[in-house]
Amino acid sequence: MRFSTIKYFFKESFTSLVRNRWMSLASIGAVASALIILGSFLLLSVNFDHILKDVESQVEITAYLEDSLDQDGISRLDKDLAVITGIKEIKFISKEVAIEEFKEQVGRELLEGIDNPLPNSFRIKVNDPHEVASIAEKIEKFSGIDEVKYGKGVVEKLFNIIHWVRVIGLIIMAVFAAVSIFIISNTIRLTVFARRREINIMKYIGATDWFVRWPFLIEGMVLGLIGSSLAIGVLAAAYNYLYITVKLNLPMISLLPKEYFYDYALGFLGIGMLIGAFGSSFSIKRFLNV
Amino acid sequence: MIEIYGVTKIYPGGQVALKDINLRISKGEFVFIVGPSGAGKSTLIKLLFREELPTRGQIFFGGKNITRFRPREIPYLRRRIGIVFQDFRLLPEKTVYENVSFAMEVVEASGRDIRKRVPHVLERVGLAHKAKARPSELSGGEQQRVALARALVNNPDILVADEPTGNLDPDTSWDIMGLLDDINKRGTTVVVASHARELVDSMKKRVLQLEQGSLVRDEERGVYSNEI
Numbered sequence: 001m002r003f004s005t006i007k008y009f010f011k012e013s014f015t016s017l018v019r020n021r022w023m024s025l026a027s028i029g030a031v032a033s034a035l036i037i038l039g040s041f042l043l044l045s046v047n048f049d050h051i052l053k054d055v056e057s058q059v060e061i062t063a064y065l066e067d068s069l070d071q072d073g074i075s076r077l078d079k080d081l082a083v084i085t086g087i088k089e090i091k092f093i094s095k096e097v098a099i100e101e102f103k104e105q106v107g108r109e110l111l112e113g114i115d116n117p118l119p120n121s122f123r124i125k126v127n128d129p130h131e132v133a134s135i136a137e138k139i140e141k142f143s144g145i146d147e148v149k150y151g152k153g154v155v156e157k158l159f160n161i162i163h164w165v166r167v168i169g170l171i172i173m174a175v176f177a178a179v180s181i182f183i184i185s186n187t188i189r190l191t192v193f194a195r196r197r198e199i200n201i202m203k204y205i206g207a208t209d210w211f212v213r214w215p216f217l218i219e220g221m222v223l224g225l226i227g228s229s230l231a232i233g234v235l236a237a238a239y240n241y242l243y244i245t246v247k248l249n250l251p252m253i254s255l256l257p258k259e260y261f262y263d264y265a266l267g268f269l270g271i272g273m274l275i276g277a278f279g280s281s282f283s284i285k286r287f288l289n290v
Numbered sequence: 291m292i293e294i295y296g297v298t299k300i301y302p303g304g305q306v307a308l309k310d311i312n313l314r315i316s317k318g319e320f321v322f323i324v325g326p327s328g329a330g331k332s333t334l335i336k337l338l339f340r341e342e343l344p345t346r347g348q349i350f351f352g353g354k355n356i357t358r359f360r361p362r363e364i365p366y367l368r369r370r371i372g373i374v375f376q377d378f379r380l381l382p383e384k385t386v387y388e389n390v391s392f393a394m395e396v397v398e399a400s401g402r403d404i405r406k407r408v409p410h411v412l413e414r415v416g417l418a419h420k421a422k423a424r425p426s427e428l429s430g431g432e433q434q435r436v437a438l439a440r441a442l443v444n445n446p447d448i449l450v451a452d453e454p455t456g457n458l459d460p461d462t463s464w465d466i467m468g469l470l471d472d473i474n475k476r477g478t479t480v481v482v483a484s485h486a487r488e489l490v491d492s493m494k495k496r497v498l499q500l501e502q503g504s505l506v507r508d509e510e511r512g513v514y515s516n517e518i
Contacts, residue, residue, distance in 0.1 A: 004401045019383065201379050204339070205440070206368035207396040209361075 005211075012215035017222060020191050024223060027187040031227025031272055032234070034183055038176045039235045039268065043261070045169040050256050052162045056129040059158075061136050061150040065120040069144045074120065077144050081122065086135055089125040119146060130159060185279035188220050192283045199287045209288050216280045224276025225269060232265045291317045291448060291479050292338065297347030299333050299503075307333040309503040311347070315481065317447075320474040322490050323483040324514050325500035331483040334500070335452045338481070339371050340364050352447065369397050372441030372449040372478075376456035378433045380425040386412070386436050387421040393440045411439040415469060431462030438469060448479040455486050463489060487514040 017024045063081075065074065074092065081090055093101075098118040126135050132150050140148045192199070202212050236258070243258050292315040299308040308330045315321055323331045336342040337349060340356055349356050356367055380389050387408060394404045412418045415435040425433050434454060441449055451470065455463035467489050474480040484490055490497060490513065497512030498505060 002398055002400065005395070005398045008395050197379070198381055201381065202396055203365075204341075204368060204373050204379075205393045205396045206365045206371075206444075208365045211365075211396060211398070 009214045009218055013218040013222065016191065016195065016215065016219055020194060023187070023191050023194065027191070027223040027276075028227045028230065030183040030187050031224050031275065032230040034176070034179065034275075035228050035231035035268060035272060036234055038173065039231055039264070041169070041173050041176060042264065043235065043239060045166075045173065046260075047255050048165060048169070051253060052165070054254060055158065056162070057125075059126075059129045059132055059150070061124040061126065061132060061139065061148060063122045063124060063139050063145050064147045064149070065122070066144055066146045067119060069120070073144055077142060078122070080142060081124070081139060084135060084138055086127050086131045087124055088127045091123045091125075093121045093123055095120050181275055181279060185282040188216070188223070188276070188280040189283035191219065192216060192280070192287060196287050199284070203288070212288060213281060213284055216284050217277050220276035220278075220280030221273045222276070224272035224274070224279075227276075228268050228272025231272070232268050236261060236265070291315055291319075291352060292481075293350040294337075295348045295350075297337065297344040297349060299330070299337065299342065300345045306503050308337075308344075308500075311505050313498065313505060313508060315479065317479055318474070318477060320471065320480045320493075320495045321482070322493070322495055322497045322512075322514075323481065323500065324485075324490055324497055327485075328502075329500040330503045331500055332452055335450055335481070335483050338448075338450055339368050339373060369444055370447045372444070372446035374434070374437050374441050374449065374451040374454050376453035378425070378430075378437045378457075380433055380436055380440075382425055385422050385424055386417060386428070389425065389436055390439045390443050393443050397444055399444075407443055411443045414442070415439045429462070430458050431465055434458060434462075434466055435469065438466070438473075442473065442478075446478065448481065449473060451480070451482045453483055453485060455484065455489065460488075467493060490514040 065077070069077070078090060078092065081087065095116050095118045098121065099116045102118065124135070124139070126132055133156070136148045136150045139145060199212055239261055240258055243255050246253055246255050292313075294311055294313050297308055297311045298306070300306050311334070323334060325331055333342060337344055338351070340359060344357060347357075351367060352370070359367060381392065384392060390411060391404050391408045394407065399407075409418060409421070412421055415438050417432060417435050417439065420428065420432065425436065428436070434457075438449075438454075449470070454470070455466050458466065463486060470480055470482060471493065494511045494513075497507065497509050497514070499507035499509075499512075499515075
Protein backbone atom coordinates (compact mmCIF):
# COMPACT_ATOMS: atom_id res chain seq x y z
CA MET A 1 0.00 0.00 0.00
CA ARG A 2 1.30 3.41 -0.96
CA PHE A 3 1.95 6.04 1.66
CA SER A 4 -0.21 8.47 -0.32
CA THR A 5 -3.05 5.95 -0.11
CA ILE A 6 -2.73 5.70 3.66
CA LYS A 7 -2.64 9.47 3.81
CA TYR A 8 -5.78 9.50 1.68
CA PHE A 9 -7.54 7.09 4.08
CA PHE A 10 -6.84 9.27 7.08
CA LYS A 11 -7.71 12.46 5.25
CA GLU A 12 -10.99 10.94 4.12
CA SER A 13 -11.97 9.63 7.53
CA PHE A 14 -11.19 12.89 9.28
CA THR A 15 -12.96 15.09 6.74
CA SER A 16 -15.92 12.76 7.01
CA LEU A 17 -15.84 13.02 10.80
CA VAL A 18 -15.89 16.78 10.58
CA ARG A 19 -18.35 16.96 7.71
CA ASN A 20 -20.84 14.74 9.50
CA ARG A 21 -20.08 16.30 12.85
CA TRP A 22 -23.54 15.84 14.31
CA MET A 23 -23.62 12.23 13.30
CA SER A 24 -20.10 11.82 14.65
CA LEU A 25 -21.12 13.38 17.95
CA ALA A 26 -24.12 11.06 18.11
CA SER A 27 -21.85 8.06 17.53
CA ILE A 28 -19.38 9.22 20.15
CA GLY A 29 -22.28 9.74 22.55
CA ALA A 30 -23.58 6.26 21.83
CA VAL A 31 -20.18 4.66 22.34
CA ALA A 32 -19.57 6.69 25.49
CA SER A 33 -22.93 5.99 27.09
CA ALA A 34 -22.87 2.31 26.20
CA LEU A 35 -19.37 1.99 27.62
CA ILE A 36 -20.27 4.00 30.72
CA ILE A 37 -23.12 1.59 31.41
CA LEU A 38 -20.93 -1.37 30.61
CA GLY A 39 -18.15 0.06 32.74
CA SER A 40 -20.43 0.75 35.69
CA PHE A 41 -21.54 -2.85 35.66
CA LEU A 42 -18.00 -4.02 35.28
CA LEU A 43 -16.84 -1.93 38.23
CA LEU A 44 -19.84 -3.01 40.28
CA SER A 45 -19.18 -6.64 39.55
CA VAL A 46 -15.41 -6.57 40.16
CA ASN A 47 -15.99 -4.76 43.42
CA PHE A 48 -18.73 -7.14 44.43
CA ASP A 49 -16.37 -9.93 43.57
CA HIS A 50 -13.67 -8.33 45.65
CA ILE A 51 -16.00 -7.99 48.64
CA LEU A 52 -17.19 -11.56 48.23
CA LYS A 53 -13.62 -12.82 48.10
CA ASP A 54 -13.05 -10.96 51.32
CA VAL A 55 -16.02 -12.72 52.88
CA GLU A 56 -14.94 -16.05 51.44
CA SER A 57 -11.45 -15.75 52.83
CA GLN A 58 -12.88 -15.23 56.29
CA VAL A 59 -14.48 -18.65 56.23
CA GLU A 60 -12.53 -20.87 58.63
CA ILE A 61 -12.79 -24.21 60.39
CA THR A 62 -12.68 -24.52 64.16
CA ALA A 63 -11.62 -27.96 65.40
CA TYR A 64 -12.27 -28.46 69.15
CA LEU A 65 -9.90 -30.84 70.85
CA GLU A 66 -10.64 -33.49 73.44
CA ASP A 67 -9.79 -32.33 76.96
CA SER A 68 -7.73 -35.44 77.57
CA LEU A 69 -5.20 -34.50 74.88
CA ASP A 70 -1.90 -33.39 76.42
CA GLN A 71 0.70 -30.99 75.04
CA ASP A 72 2.51 -33.77 73.12
CA GLY A 73 -0.71 -35.02 71.61
CA ILE A 74 -1.62 -31.50 70.52
CA SER A 75 1.65 -30.88 68.68
CA ARG A 76 1.50 -34.33 67.10
CA LEU A 77 -2.04 -33.63 65.90
CA ASP A 78 -0.93 -30.25 64.58
CA LYS A 79 1.73 -31.97 62.44
CA ASP A 80 -0.69 -34.63 61.27
CA LEU A 81 -3.30 -32.07 60.20
CA ALA A 82 -0.73 -30.04 58.31
CA VAL A 83 -0.39 -32.95 55.88
CA ILE A 84 -3.96 -32.49 54.62
CA THR A 85 -3.82 -30.78 51.25
CA GLY A 86 -5.63 -27.48 50.89
CA ILE A 87 -4.85 -26.19 54.37
CA LYS A 88 -3.28 -22.77 54.43
CA GLU A 89 -2.78 -22.11 58.08
CA ILE A 90 -3.34 -23.85 61.42
CA LYS A 91 -3.45 -21.76 64.55
CA PHE A 92 -3.63 -23.26 68.02
CA ILE A 93 -6.02 -21.53 70.42
CA SER A 94 -5.51 -22.69 73.97
CA LYS A 95 -8.49 -22.75 76.32
CA GLU A 96 -6.96 -19.77 78.16
CA VAL A 97 -6.84 -17.70 75.01
CA ALA A 98 -10.34 -18.83 74.10
CA ILE A 99 -11.81 -17.70 77.43
CA GLU A 100 -10.01 -14.38 77.15
CA GLU A 101 -11.56 -13.82 73.72
CA PHE A 102 -14.94 -14.86 75.06
CA LYS A 103 -14.62 -12.48 78.00
CA GLU A 104 -13.80 -9.69 75.56
CA GLN A 105 -16.99 -10.42 73.71
CA VAL A 106 -19.52 -10.87 76.50
CA GLY A 107 -18.03 -8.78 79.29
CA ARG A 108 -15.44 -9.66 81.88
CA GLU A 109 -17.57 -9.30 85.03
CA LEU A 110 -20.14 -11.81 83.91
CA LEU A 111 -17.64 -14.67 83.75
CA GLU A 112 -15.70 -13.78 86.91
CA GLY A 113 -14.96 -16.81 89.07
CA ILE A 114 -16.37 -19.39 86.69
CA ASP A 115 -14.29 -22.47 85.76
CA ASN A 116 -13.09 -22.29 82.16
CA PRO A 117 -15.54 -24.51 80.23
CA LEU A 118 -13.94 -23.94 76.82
CA PRO A 119 -11.80 -26.59 75.14
CA ASN A 120 -8.50 -26.18 73.33
CA SER A 121 -8.97 -25.71 69.59
CA PHE A 122 -7.32 -25.26 66.20
CA ARG A 123 -8.41 -22.46 63.89
CA ILE A 124 -7.79 -23.63 60.35
CA LYS A 125 -7.73 -21.54 57.22
CA VAL A 126 -7.99 -23.23 53.85
CA ASN A 127 -6.68 -22.24 50.42
CA ASP A 128 -9.95 -22.65 48.54
CA PRO A 129 -13.04 -21.73 50.56
CA HIS A 130 -15.07 -24.16 48.47
CA GLU A 131 -13.15 -27.08 50.01
CA VAL A 132 -14.10 -26.16 53.54
CA ALA A 133 -16.72 -28.91 53.86
CA SER A 134 -14.55 -31.76 52.61
CA ILE A 135 -11.53 -30.65 54.64
CA ALA A 136 -13.69 -30.37 57.76
CA GLU A 137 -14.85 -33.91 57.17
CA LYS A 138 -11.27 -35.18 56.99
CA ILE A 139 -10.26 -33.34 60.15
CA GLU A 140 -13.16 -34.83 62.04
CA LYS A 141 -11.74 -38.34 61.53
CA PHE A 142 -8.52 -37.66 63.47
CA SER A 143 -8.42 -38.98 67.00
CA GLY A 144 -8.17 -36.25 69.59
CA ILE A 145 -10.65 -34.10 67.70
CA ASP A 146 -13.84 -33.65 69.62
CA GLU A 147 -15.90 -31.59 67.24
CA VAL A 148 -15.45 -29.60 64.01
CA LYS A 149 -17.39 -26.47 63.21
CA TYR A 150 -17.34 -24.34 60.07
CA GLY A 151 -20.77 -22.79 59.82
CA LYS A 152 -22.23 -25.76 58.03
CA GLY A 153 -25.20 -24.75 55.89
CA VAL A 154 -24.40 -21.05 56.10
CA VAL A 155 -21.21 -21.46 54.07
CA GLU A 156 -22.98 -23.51 51.42
CA LYS A 157 -25.74 -20.95 51.17
CA LEU A 158 -23.26 -18.11 50.89
CA PHE A 159 -21.42 -19.87 48.07
CA ASN A 160 -24.67 -20.46 46.29
CA ILE A 161 -25.51 -16.75 46.45
CA ILE A 162 -22.04 -15.77 45.28
CA HIS A 163 -22.34 -18.14 42.33
CA TRP A 164 -25.64 -16.68 41.18
CA VAL A 165 -24.51 -13.10 41.63
CA ARG A 166 -21.59 -13.83 39.31
CA VAL A 167 -23.73 -15.57 36.71
CA ILE A 168 -26.31 -12.78 36.64
CA GLY A 169 -23.55 -10.15 36.49
CA LEU A 170 -21.99 -11.87 33.49
CA ILE A 171 -25.33 -12.11 31.71
CA ILE A 172 -26.08 -8.43 32.26
CA MET A 173 -22.62 -7.50 30.98
CA ALA A 174 -23.02 -9.63 27.86
CA VAL A 175 -26.39 -8.05 27.14
CA PHE A 176 -24.95 -4.55 27.49
CA ALA A 177 -22.01 -5.38 25.24
CA ALA A 178 -24.42 -6.59 22.56
CA VAL A 179 -26.59 -3.50 22.97
CA SER A 180 -23.52 -1.24 22.59
CA ILE A 181 -22.47 -2.92 19.36
CA PHE A 182 -26.00 -2.60 18.06
CA ILE A 183 -26.26 1.12 18.85
CA ILE A 184 -22.86 1.87 17.36
CA SER A 185 -23.33 -0.12 14.19
CA ASN A 186 -26.63 1.63 13.72
CA THR A 187 -25.15 5.08 14.15
CA ILE A 188 -22.30 4.29 11.80
CA ARG A 189 -24.80 2.86 9.36
CA LEU A 190 -26.22 6.38 9.20
CA THR A 191 -22.84 7.83 8.20
CA VAL A 192 -22.35 5.09 5.68
CA PHE A 193 -25.85 5.65 4.38
CA ALA A 194 -25.17 9.36 4.03
CA ARG A 195 -22.15 8.46 1.90
CA ARG A 196 -23.66 5.62 -0.11
CA ARG A 197 -23.44 7.75 -3.26
CA GLU A 198 -19.75 8.17 -2.79
CA ILE A 199 -19.26 4.45 -2.16
CA ASN A 200 -21.30 3.71 -5.26
CA ILE A 201 -19.14 6.00 -7.39
CA MET A 202 -15.94 4.57 -5.94
CA LYS A 203 -17.06 1.08 -6.87
CA TYR A 204 -17.82 2.17 -10.45
CA ILE A 205 -14.41 3.74 -10.78
CA GLY A 206 -12.78 0.47 -9.79
CA ALA A 207 -12.05 0.80 -6.08
CA THR A 208 -11.41 -2.47 -4.28
CA ASP A 209 -13.68 -3.31 -1.36
CA TRP A 210 -10.84 -2.75 1.07
CA PHE A 211 -10.11 0.65 -0.40
CA VAL A 212 -13.73 1.63 0.29
CA ARG A 213 -13.70 0.01 3.69
CA TRP A 214 -10.57 1.50 5.23
CA PRO A 215 -11.72 5.12 5.71
CA PHE A 216 -14.92 3.88 7.34
CA LEU A 217 -13.00 1.50 9.56
CA ILE A 218 -10.68 4.29 10.61
CA GLU A 219 -13.65 6.57 11.16
CA GLY A 220 -15.37 3.91 13.27
CA MET A 221 -12.23 3.27 15.29
CA VAL A 222 -11.67 6.97 15.91
CA LEU A 223 -15.29 7.35 17.02
CA GLY A 224 -14.92 4.32 19.29
CA LEU A 225 -11.65 5.64 20.66
CA ILE A 226 -13.03 9.09 21.46
CA GLY A 227 -16.20 7.56 22.91
CA SER A 228 -14.31 5.16 25.13
CA SER A 229 -11.90 7.87 26.29
CA LEU A 230 -14.93 9.91 27.28
CA ALA A 231 -16.40 6.93 29.10
CA ILE A 232 -13.10 6.30 30.89
CA GLY A 233 -12.94 9.93 31.99
CA VAL A 234 -16.47 9.91 33.36
CA LEU A 235 -16.06 6.52 35.05
CA ALA A 236 -12.70 7.47 36.57
CA ALA A 237 -14.11 10.65 38.07
CA ALA A 238 -17.23 8.90 39.35
CA TYR A 239 -15.27 5.97 40.77
CA ASN A 240 -12.78 8.23 42.46
CA TYR A 241 -15.65 10.07 44.13
CA LEU A 242 -17.34 6.82 45.14
CA TYR A 243 -14.10 5.38 46.50
CA ILE A 244 -13.45 8.37 48.73
CA THR A 245 -17.07 8.54 49.90
CA VAL A 246 -17.19 4.85 50.78
CA LYS A 247 -13.85 4.98 52.53
CA LEU A 248 -14.99 7.86 54.71
CA ASN A 249 -18.49 6.65 55.48
CA LEU A 250 -18.43 2.86 55.21
CA PRO A 251 -14.91 1.86 56.22
CA MET A 252 -15.86 -1.81 56.64
CA ILE A 253 -16.47 -2.14 52.90
CA SER A 254 -13.21 -2.41 51.02
CA LEU A 255 -13.52 -1.24 47.43
CA LEU A 256 -10.79 -1.96 44.95
CA PRO A 257 -8.28 0.88 44.92
CA LYS A 258 -8.65 3.20 41.95
CA GLU A 259 -5.23 2.22 40.57
CA TYR A 260 -6.93 -1.04 39.74
CA PHE A 261 -9.17 0.93 37.41
CA TYR A 262 -6.28 1.81 35.09
CA ASP A 263 -5.89 -1.83 34.14
CA TYR A 264 -9.37 -1.68 32.73
CA ALA A 265 -8.88 1.67 30.96
CA LEU A 266 -6.58 0.23 28.30
CA GLY A 267 -8.91 -2.66 27.71
CA PHE A 268 -11.75 -0.18 27.36
CA LEU A 269 -9.94 1.76 24.64
CA GLY A 270 -9.41 -1.51 22.84
CA ILE A 271 -13.07 -2.46 23.24
CA GLY A 272 -14.18 0.96 21.98
CA MET A 273 -11.97 0.68 18.90
CA LEU A 274 -13.12 -2.85 18.20
CA ILE A 275 -16.76 -1.91 18.59
CA GLY A 276 -16.26 1.02 16.20
CA ALA A 277 -14.46 -1.08 13.59
CA PHE A 278 -16.93 -3.90 13.96
CA GLY A 279 -19.90 -1.57 13.75
CA SER A 280 -18.67 0.19 10.63
CA SER A 281 -17.67 -2.95 8.74
CA PHE A 282 -21.04 -4.34 9.68
CA SER A 283 -22.83 -1.33 8.23
CA ILE A 284 -20.77 -0.98 5.07
CA LYS A 285 -21.17 -4.56 3.90
CA ARG A 286 -24.52 -3.94 2.26
CA PHE A 287 -23.28 -0.95 0.27
CA LEU A 288 -20.28 -2.73 -1.19
CA ASN A 289 -22.45 -4.96 -3.32
CA VAL A 290 -22.48 -2.91 -6.50
CA MET B 291 -12.26 -5.77 -27.51
CA ILE B 292 -15.76 -6.90 -26.47
CA GLU B 293 -17.41 -10.12 -27.55
CA ILE B 294 -20.88 -11.07 -26.43
CA TYR B 295 -22.16 -14.60 -27.07
CA GLY B 296 -25.76 -15.67 -26.58
CA VAL B 297 -26.41 -13.34 -23.67
CA THR B 298 -29.82 -13.43 -22.02
CA LYS B 299 -30.66 -11.46 -18.92
CA ILE B 300 -33.72 -12.24 -16.85
CA TYR B 301 -34.12 -10.19 -13.67
CA PRO B 302 -35.37 -11.79 -10.50
CA GLY B 303 -39.12 -11.49 -10.87
CA GLY B 304 -39.09 -12.78 -14.43
CA GLN B 305 -38.61 -9.58 -16.44
CA VAL B 306 -36.64 -10.48 -19.58
CA ALA B 307 -34.27 -7.58 -20.27
CA LEU B 308 -32.09 -9.10 -23.00
CA LYS B 309 -32.71 -12.05 -25.31
CA ASP B 310 -29.89 -14.00 -26.92
CA ILE B 311 -27.62 -11.08 -27.79
CA ASN B 312 -24.57 -11.73 -29.98
CA LEU B 313 -22.21 -8.95 -30.93
CA ARG B 314 -18.64 -7.85 -31.21
CA ILE B 315 -17.16 -4.41 -30.65
CA SER B 316 -13.61 -3.87 -31.93
CA LYS B 317 -10.91 -1.66 -30.53
CA GLY B 318 -11.30 1.96 -31.59
CA GLU B 319 -14.96 1.71 -32.57
CA PHE B 320 -17.69 4.23 -31.76
CA VAL B 321 -20.97 2.43 -31.12
CA PHE B 322 -24.44 3.74 -30.35
CA ILE B 323 -26.97 1.53 -28.59
CA VAL B 324 -30.46 2.83 -29.36
CA GLY B 325 -34.01 1.77 -28.64
CA PRO B 326 -37.02 2.80 -26.56
CA SER B 327 -36.95 2.84 -22.77
CA GLY B 328 -37.02 -0.67 -21.39
CA ALA B 329 -35.48 -2.16 -24.52
CA GLY B 330 -32.45 -3.32 -22.53
CA LYS B 331 -29.88 -0.59 -23.28
CA SER B 332 -28.98 0.03 -19.66
CA THR B 333 -28.86 -3.68 -18.90
CA LEU B 334 -26.42 -4.22 -21.75
CA ILE B 335 -24.21 -1.41 -20.42
CA LYS B 336 -24.39 -2.83 -16.88
CA LEU B 337 -23.29 -6.23 -18.14
CA LEU B 338 -20.15 -4.69 -19.65
CA PHE B 339 -18.78 -3.52 -16.31
CA ARG B 340 -20.16 -6.41 -14.32
CA GLU B 341 -22.78 -4.55 -12.35
CA GLU B 342 -25.03 -7.36 -13.55
CA LEU B 343 -24.27 -10.93 -14.54
CA PRO B 344 -25.98 -12.46 -17.58
CA THR B 345 -28.50 -15.21 -16.87
CA ARG B 346 -27.11 -17.12 -19.85
CA GLY B 347 -24.24 -16.51 -22.24
CA GLN B 348 -20.66 -15.27 -22.06
CA ILE B 349 -19.05 -11.86 -22.28
CA PHE B 350 -15.38 -11.43 -23.17
CA PHE B 351 -13.45 -8.25 -22.49
CA GLY B 352 -9.98 -8.07 -24.04
CA GLY B 353 -10.06 -11.83 -24.47
CA LYS B 354 -11.06 -12.57 -20.87
CA ASN B 355 -14.39 -14.06 -19.90
CA ILE B 356 -15.70 -11.49 -17.44
CA THR B 357 -18.76 -13.58 -16.55
CA ARG B 358 -16.31 -15.92 -14.81
CA PHE B 359 -14.59 -13.14 -12.84
CA ARG B 360 -14.50 -13.46 -9.10
CA PRO B 361 -15.74 -10.44 -7.13
CA ARG B 362 -12.22 -9.33 -6.25
CA GLU B 363 -11.28 -9.17 -9.93
CA ILE B 364 -14.10 -6.79 -10.81
CA PRO B 365 -12.38 -3.58 -9.64
CA TYR B 366 -9.52 -4.27 -12.06
CA LEU B 367 -11.99 -4.74 -14.92
CA ARG B 368 -13.64 -1.42 -14.09
CA ARG B 369 -10.30 0.39 -14.09
CA ARG B 370 -10.10 -0.37 -17.80
CA ILE B 371 -13.58 1.03 -18.40
CA GLY B 372 -14.52 4.70 -18.02
CA ILE B 373 -18.17 5.01 -17.05
CA VAL B 374 -20.41 8.05 -17.59
CA PHE B 375 -24.00 8.30 -16.38
CA GLN B 376 -27.00 10.38 -17.29
CA ASP B 377 -27.05 11.96 -13.80
CA PHE B 378 -23.27 12.72 -13.81
CA ARG B 379 -22.76 11.20 -10.32
CA LEU B 380 -20.31 13.80 -9.08
CA LEU B 381 -19.54 14.28 -5.41
CA PRO B 382 -21.16 17.59 -4.46
CA GLU B 383 -18.78 18.52 -1.64
CA LYS B 384 -15.64 18.01 -3.72
CA THR B 385 -14.29 20.53 -6.21
CA VAL B 386 -14.02 19.77 -9.92
CA TYR B 387 -10.34 18.99 -9.47
CA GLU B 388 -11.04 16.71 -6.49
CA ASN B 389 -13.82 14.88 -8.30
CA VAL B 390 -11.33 13.94 -10.98
CA SER B 391 -8.31 13.30 -8.75
CA PHE B 392 -10.56 11.12 -6.62
CA ALA B 393 -10.72 8.59 -9.46
CA MET B 394 -6.92 8.37 -9.45
CA GLU B 395 -6.70 8.11 -5.67
CA VAL B 396 -9.14 5.23 -5.83
CA VAL B 397 -6.83 3.27 -8.11
CA GLU B 398 -3.91 4.18 -5.82
CA ALA B 399 -1.99 6.34 -8.28
CA SER B 400 1.00 8.26 -6.97
CA GLY B 401 0.58 11.88 -5.92
CA ARG B 402 2.98 12.98 -8.63
CA ASP B 403 0.99 11.25 -11.37
CA ILE B 404 -2.23 12.76 -10.04
CA ARG B 405 -0.82 16.30 -10.08
CA LYS B 406 0.38 15.79 -13.63
CA ARG B 407 -2.59 13.98 -15.09
CA VAL B 408 -5.64 15.79 -13.63
CA PRO B 409 -4.91 19.26 -15.11
CA HIS B 410 -4.24 17.56 -18.42
CA VAL B 411 -7.68 15.89 -18.65
CA LEU B 412 -9.43 18.99 -17.34
CA GLU B 413 -7.75 20.87 -20.17
CA ARG B 414 -8.95 18.27 -22.60
CA VAL B 415 -12.62 18.65 -21.61
CA GLY B 416 -12.22 22.44 -21.53
CA LEU B 417 -12.68 22.95 -17.81
CA ALA B 418 -9.18 23.87 -16.64
CA HIS B 419 -10.45 27.28 -15.54
CA LYS B 420 -13.16 25.75 -13.31
CA ALA B 421 -10.91 23.39 -11.39
CA LYS B 422 -11.75 24.96 -8.03
CA ALA B 423 -15.52 25.20 -8.59
CA ARG B 424 -18.02 22.85 -6.96
CA PRO B 425 -20.42 20.85 -9.13
CA SER B 426 -23.35 22.97 -7.89
CA GLU B 427 -21.75 26.03 -9.46
CA LEU B 428 -21.58 24.39 -12.88
CA SER B 429 -24.10 23.97 -15.68
CA GLY B 430 -25.32 20.49 -16.59
CA GLY B 431 -23.02 20.32 -19.60
CA GLU B 432 -20.04 21.32 -17.50
CA GLN B 433 -20.91 18.72 -14.91
CA GLN B 434 -21.00 16.04 -17.57
CA ARG B 435 -17.61 17.23 -18.79
CA VAL B 436 -16.27 16.71 -15.27
CA ALA B 437 -17.74 13.22 -15.33
CA LEU B 438 -16.04 12.64 -18.69
CA ALA B 439 -12.73 13.87 -17.30
CA ARG B 440 -13.13 11.52 -14.35
CA ALA B 441 -13.88 8.60 -16.69
CA LEU B 442 -10.83 9.42 -18.83
CA VAL B 443 -8.27 10.23 -16.19
CA ASN B 444 -7.15 6.63 -15.71
CA ASN B 445 -6.70 6.10 -19.46
CA PRO B 446 -9.38 3.44 -19.95
CA ASP B 447 -9.47 1.12 -22.96
CA ILE B 448 -13.13 1.86 -23.40
CA LEU B 449 -15.55 4.61 -22.43
CA VAL B 450 -19.11 3.53 -21.69
CA ALA B 451 -21.84 6.16 -21.43
CA ASP B 452 -25.44 5.50 -20.43
CA GLU B 453 -27.64 8.32 -21.80
CA PRO B 454 -24.89 10.91 -21.33
CA THR B 455 -27.01 13.69 -22.81
CA GLY B 456 -30.30 12.62 -21.23
CA ASN B 457 -30.33 15.55 -18.82
CA LEU B 458 -28.89 18.16 -21.17
CA ASP B 459 -30.33 20.68 -23.60
CA PRO B 460 -29.67 20.10 -27.34
CA ASP B 461 -26.78 22.55 -27.71
CA THR B 462 -24.93 21.14 -24.75
CA SER B 463 -25.65 17.62 -25.97
CA TRP B 464 -23.89 18.44 -29.23
CA ASP B 465 -20.86 19.61 -27.27
CA ILE B 466 -20.73 16.40 -25.27
CA MET B 467 -21.12 14.25 -28.39
CA GLY B 468 -18.35 16.22 -30.07
CA LEU B 469 -16.17 15.55 -27.06
CA LEU B 470 -16.97 11.83 -27.17
CA ASP B 471 -16.11 11.77 -30.86
CA ASP B 472 -12.85 13.53 -30.09
CA ILE B 473 -12.05 11.00 -27.37
CA ASN B 474 -12.78 8.20 -29.84
CA LYS B 475 -10.53 9.74 -32.48
CA ARG B 476 -7.68 9.61 -30.01
CA GLY B 477 -8.03 5.84 -29.81
CA THR B 478 -10.48 5.07 -27.00
CA THR B 479 -13.33 2.71 -27.83
CA VAL B 480 -16.65 4.46 -27.08
CA VAL B 481 -20.03 2.84 -26.39
CA VAL B 482 -23.00 5.18 -25.93
CA ALA B 483 -26.57 4.25 -25.06
CA SER B 484 -28.76 7.06 -26.29
CA HIS B 485 -32.29 8.24 -26.88
CA ALA B 486 -31.23 11.31 -28.81
CA ARG B 487 -32.37 10.55 -32.34
CA GLU B 488 -30.96 13.62 -34.08
CA LEU B 489 -27.58 13.25 -32.47
CA VAL B 490 -27.30 9.62 -33.43
CA ASP B 491 -28.42 10.30 -36.96
CA SER B 492 -25.92 13.05 -37.55
CA MET B 493 -22.92 11.21 -36.08
CA LYS B 494 -23.01 8.44 -38.68
CA LYS B 495 -21.61 5.77 -36.38
CA ARG B 496 -22.31 2.13 -35.89
CA VAL B 497 -25.81 1.71 -34.46
CA LEU B 498 -27.11 -1.25 -32.44
CA GLN B 499 -30.88 -1.19 -32.08
CA LEU B 500 -32.59 -3.03 -29.27
CA GLU B 501 -36.32 -3.80 -29.17
CA GLN B 502 -37.80 -5.60 -26.16
CA GLY B 503 -34.46 -7.13 -25.33
CA SER B 504 -33.56 -8.33 -28.81
CA LEU B 505 -30.89 -6.93 -31.06
CA VAL B 506 -32.93 -6.04 -34.18
CA ARG B 507 -30.36 -4.04 -36.12
CA ASP B 508 -26.59 -3.65 -36.29
CA GLU B 509 -25.59 -1.13 -38.91
CA GLU B 510 -22.35 0.66 -39.80
CA ARG B 511 -22.80 4.41 -40.28
CA GLY B 512 -26.42 3.97 -39.20
CA VAL B 513 -29.17 6.26 -38.08
CA TYR B 514 -31.49 6.04 -35.09
CA SER B 515 -34.33 4.43 -36.94
CA ASN B 516 -34.44 3.07 -40.47
CA GLU B 517 -38.20 3.13 -40.94
CA ILE B 518 -38.23 5.90 -43.54
